[in-house]
Amino acid sequence: xxxxxxxxxxxxxxxxxxxxxxxxxxxxxxxxxxxxxxxxxxxxxxxxxxxxxxxxxxxxxxxxxxxxxxxxxxxxxxxxxxxxxxxxxxxxxxxxxxxxxxxxxxxxxxxxxxxxxxxxxxxxxxxxxxxxxxxxxxxxxxxxxxxxxxxxxxxxxxxxxxxxxxxxxxxxxxxxxxxxxxxxxxxxxxxxxxxxxxxxxxxxxxxxxxxxxxxxxxxxxxxxxxxxxxxxxxxxxxxxxxxxxxxxxxxxxxxxxxxxxxxxxxxxxxxxxxxxxxxxxxxxxxxxxxxxxxxxxxxxxxxxxxxxxxxxxxxxxxxxxxxxxxxxxxxxxxxxxxxxxxxxxxxxxxxxxxxxxxxxxxxxxxxxxxxxxxxxxxxxxxxxxxxxxxxxxxxxxxxxxxxxxxxxxxxxx
Amino acid sequence: xxxxxxxxxxxxxxxxxxxxxxxxxxxxxxxxxxxxxxxxxxxxxxxxxxxxxxxxxxxxxxxxxxxxxxxxxxxxxxxxxxxxxxxxxxxxxxxxxxxxxxxxxxxxxxxxxxxxxxxxxxxxxxxxxxxxxxxxxxxxxxxxxxxxxxxxxxxxxxxxxxxxxxxxxxxxxxxxxxxxxxxxxxxxxxxxxxxxxxxxxxxxxxxxxxxxxxxxxxxxxxxxxxxxxxxxxxxxxxxxxxxxxxxxxxxxxxxxxxxxxxxxxxxxxxxxxxxxxxxxxxxxxxxxxxxxxxxxxxxxxxxxxxxxxxxxxxxxxxxxxxxxxxxxxxxxxxxxxxxxxxxxxxxxxxxxxxxxxxxxxxxxxxxxxxxxxxxxxxxxxxxxxxxxxxxxxxxxxxxxxxxxxxxxxxxxx
Numbered sequence: 173x174x175x176x177x178x179x180x181x182x183x184x185x186x187x188x189x190x191x192x193x194x195x196x197x198x199x200x201x202x203x204x205x206x207x208x209x210x211x212x213x214x215x216x217x218x219x220x221x222x223x224x225x226x227x228x229x230x231x232x233x234x235x236x237x238x239x240x241x242x243x244x245x246x247x248x249x250x251x252x253x254x255x256x257x258x259x260x261x262x263x264x265x266x267x268x269x270x271x272x273x274x275x276x277x278x279x280x281x282x283x284x285x286x287x288x289x290x291x292x293x294x295x296x297x298x299x300x301x302x303x304x305x306x307x308x309x310x311x312x313x314x315x316x317x318x319x320x321x322x323x324x325x326x327x328x329x330x331x332x333x334x335x336x337x338x339x340x341x342x343x344x345x346x347x348x349x350x351x352x353x354x355x356x357x358x359x360x361x362x363x364x365x366x367x368x369x370x371x372x373x374x375x376x377x378x379x380x381x382x383x384x385x386x387x388x389x390x391x392x393x394x395x396x397x398x399x400x401x402x403x404x405x406x407x408x409x410x411x412x413x414x415x416x417x418x419x420x421x422x423x424x425x426x427x428x429x430x431x432x433x434x435x436x437x438x439x440x441x442x443x444x445x446x447x448x449x450x451x452x453x454x455x456x457x458x459x460x461x462x463x464x465x466x467x468x469x470x471x472x473x474x475x476x477x478x479x480x481x482x483x484x485x486x487x488x489x490x491x492x493x494x495x496x497x498x499x500x501x502x503x504x505x506x507x508x509x510x511x512x513x514x515x516x517x518x519x520x521x522x523x524x525x526x527x528x529x530x531x532x533x534x535x536x537x538x539x540x541x542x543x544x545x546x547x548x549x550x551x552x553x554x555x556x557x558x559x560x561x562x563x564x565x566x567x568x569x570x571x572x573x574x575x576x577x578x579x580x581x582x583x584x585x
Numbered sequence: 586x587x588x589x590x591x592x593x594x595x596x597x598x599x600x601x602x603x604x605x606x607x608x609x610x611x612x613x614x615x616x617x618x619x620x621x622x623x624x625x626x627x628x629x630x631x632x633x634x635x636x637x638x639x640x641x642x643x644x645x646x647x648x649x650x651x652x653x654x655x656x657x658x659x660x661x662x663x664x665x666x667x668x669x670x671x672x673x674x675x676x677x678x679x680x681x682x683x684x685x686x687x688x689x690x691x692x693x694x695x696x697x698x699x700x701x702x703x704x705x706x707x708x709x710x711x712x713x714x715x716x717x718x719x720x721x722x723x724x725x726x727x728x729x730x731x732x733x734x735x736x737x738x739x740x741x742x743x744x745x746x747x748x749x750x751x752x753x754x755x756x757x758x759x760x761x762x763x764x765x766x767x768x769x770x771x772x773x774x775x776x777x778x779x780x781x782x783x784x785x786x787x788x789x790x791x792x793x794x795x796x797x798x799x800x801x802x803x804x805x806x807x808x809x810x811x812x813x814x815x816x817x818x819x820x821x822x823x824x825x826x827x828x829x830x831x832x833x834x835x836x837x838x839x840x841x842x843x844x845x846x847x848x849x850x851x852x853x854x855x856x857x858x859x860x861x862x863x864x865x866x867x868x869x870x871x872x873x874x875x876x877x878x879x880x881x882x883x884x885x886x887x888x889x890x891x892x893x894x895x896x897x898x899x900x901x902x903x904x905x906x907x908x909x910x911x912x913x914x915x916x917x918x919x920x921x922x923x924x925x926x927x928x929x930x931x932x933x934x935x936x937x938x939x940x941x942x943x944x945x946x947x948x949x950x951x952x953x954x955x956x957x958x959x960x961x962x963x964x965x966x967x968x969x970x971x972x973x974x975x976x977x978x979x980x981x982x983x984x985x986x987x988x989x990x991x992x993x994x995x996x997x998x
Contacts, residue, residue: 183797184611184624185622185624186621187607187610187611188608188612188768188806190605194626195597198598202600208598208599209627209630210627210633211625213624213626242776243776243780244776244777244780244796246796277973278973283775283778285781303974303975303978448868450868453872454872455861455863455867455870455872458863458868458872459867462868465942471867472892472894473890473892473895473899474868474891475887475888475889476871476875476886476889477886479881481929481930482929486928530878563878567872
């Protein structure tokens with residue numbers, strides 16, 4: 173099976189949006205062993221879109237489109253596919269129903285132009301879109317399979333995972349080779365240091381090993397190819413065990429596990445609770461921990477102490493400590509951690525204070541200087557970091573480091 | 586002048602790299618007023634690459650390629666262009682010299698395969714690459730201009746800015762047209778409802794009007810084409826004014842302004858401060874406000890009151906209110922808002938409480954139910970929402986709605 177991808181949208185050609193969908197679709201096709209030799213990007217212009225579809229149909233069995241399924245006049249993808257394949261568009265009653273329910277739940281009347289989204293190929297069918305109003309559409313004609321996906325990644329990704337992949341797996345049937353990956357996620361070790369520890373294993377051909385760095389984390393991906401999933405996993409297992417031995421506590425989780433999930437699970441396993449006091453991160457640490465469903469079992473809350481007065485009044489940081497050391501200092505990070513622990517009656521308290529930038533740096537306390545305190549029943553300690561990058565980088569990395577400090581304290585306990 | 590872009594690299598098709606170069610090139614062409622109707626992505630395969638180049642040459646005057654200029658065997662772009670245009674590749678002495686100097690400065694011997702990079706079209710020329718070893722290449726033949734750019738963005742971007750843009754401006758000479766965009770960012774109105782209000786204006790050809798929805802926001806993009814930037818802006822101005830009149834307070838900003846920037850600027854302009862009390866959003870609202878550099882002027886802090894005890898002790902929410910109405914209720918949202926305002930001595934206090942899901946919903950209080958309270962000197966009020974989507978969606982939308990409540994309160998004040 174040979175595929176082509178057509179990304180639709182003038183905003184893509186103008187460079188106002190970076191096309192991440194095509195990369196996601198490319199990864200998905202690769203994992204299924206489907207060849208992809210060509211991608212195209214076209215604007216919201218029906219004639220040019222028809223032309224691109226006809227070209228793709230000349231070369232490929234499977235055509236995936238993303239974008240152009242919305243309610244407005246410049247959403248033309250289904251009309252173009254219909255024209256290219258000499259097909260009709262008809263109203264799909266189930267999609268109309270989904271739309272009406274969607275608007276009713278919001279308590280707003282449905283603008284009539286939304287019905288465009290409920291159009292479906294006469295000999296095809298809709299693909300459910302639980303995340304939005306525009307369903308996907310499937311057409312199989314002249315030996316070609318065309319699948320139209322929505323443009324917003326938050327709608328496209330679930331539709332790919334839940335609908336497209338099962339559908340393609342069924343089509344592939346016997347010719348299918350399974351590609352199975354296991355990602356080992358590490359924190360606290362750089363990508364090249366991690367690679368050095370596993371250097372001699374990198375030549376492995378099946379599984380292959382790849383490394384990936386992402387915002388303070390380093391990931392290792394093992395990918396095995398075999399006739400069945402069980403056989404692929406059996407190829408991965410001994411290599412994974414060896415790598416885990418070498419990387420030790422740096423490995424915090426596998427596959428899609430996030431660092432905050434690992435921390436919440438560890439807190440739950442140890443029966444501990446945590447509270448936070450955030451200055452430069454302004455709530456991002458709390459926000460990240462509470463990404464995890466069920467985090468209320470272990471996360472009691474926090475204080476965003478952006479002002480000094482809030483540090484004193486809500487966390488009990490002594491005024492003379494602030495005056496003597498300044499808000500960005502180890503003693504204040506420690507007092508904030510202690511304050512969070514006490515005020516929220518938590519087992520662990522975390523305090524973060526730093527200079528996120530771009531302004532506010534001094535020679536003694538440059539932009540990127542961050543102190544993270546951790547208070548437990550055994551006492552309080554803090555670490556000092558000098559973090560590179562933009563304001564967003566400094567804040568993001570501070571959150572990751574704080575989560576890792578919690579995690580390592582729990583592992584040691 | 587009509588352009589096409591061809592991005593070269595198997596890693597792009599496999600989705601291992603997201604193609605940001607094409608977006609950068611698209612922005613650049615738009616700014617010069619050069620039409621771009623099509624982009625293609627092809628892997629490191631000479632035959633398919635030649636085919637894509639011939640197709641593009643059929644439709645466009647200007648062909649930009651990115652990638653495939655490196656020293657290894659799978660760097661094939663120049664060879665493919667040469668084949669498509671029946672051209673020869675020859676060694677460029679200046680490029681050889683640049684390569685030797687590059688390696689000497691690093692004190693390492695130059696691997697011989699690097700000489701591939703010094704090949705240039707016999708009737709064309711090299712384009713300097715101060716950031717790397719692979720120079721760009723230019724070929725003008727059969728009425729087509731082909732420019733080959735390197736793949737790494739840190740090499741491509743300076744070559745675009747310093748070499749490509751001046752070269753194209755010179756070519757365009759008198760016929761140069763500037764494309765200038767203005768994005769109007771709205772909140773509190775759906776994409777289709779917004780479109781209905783401006784329906785009769787959509788047929789406008791210059792400026793063109795496009796709509797775009799993004800996580801609870803709807804954007805309108807006006808794009809004008811004119812000989813100069815001033816003339817393009819003059820075309821946009823009356824249409825922008827008309828649309829602003831029709832959309833009123835839904836428009837919160839233009840171009841790259843984020844909602845949190847608009848809120849921080851408005852707070853500063855009105856000389857007001859704000860504090861937050863967050864339950865289901867767990868710190869995300871504070872985190873988002875403090876994305877803005879300098880937000881400490883107007884943002885005093887917040888309490889993440891994930892537990893009921895924290896709501897009582899840190900925000901002064903009465904225990905009997907919690908017992909009578911439950912934590913997710915209008916009275917509690919209002920008491921949280923009041924608590925935040927008082928504890929932080931702020932002009933405005935915001936309180937958010939809700940059921941983010943996926944668990945925790947009941948028939949009376951389903952997943953997605955959110956109350957947002959706002960306390961000011963004039964009193965306190967709250968709104969109830971039923972938000973669709975995942976836990977992340979409910980939390981993200983709650984933050985957007987809270988920011989918009991602050992914004993509208995300041996506009997009314």
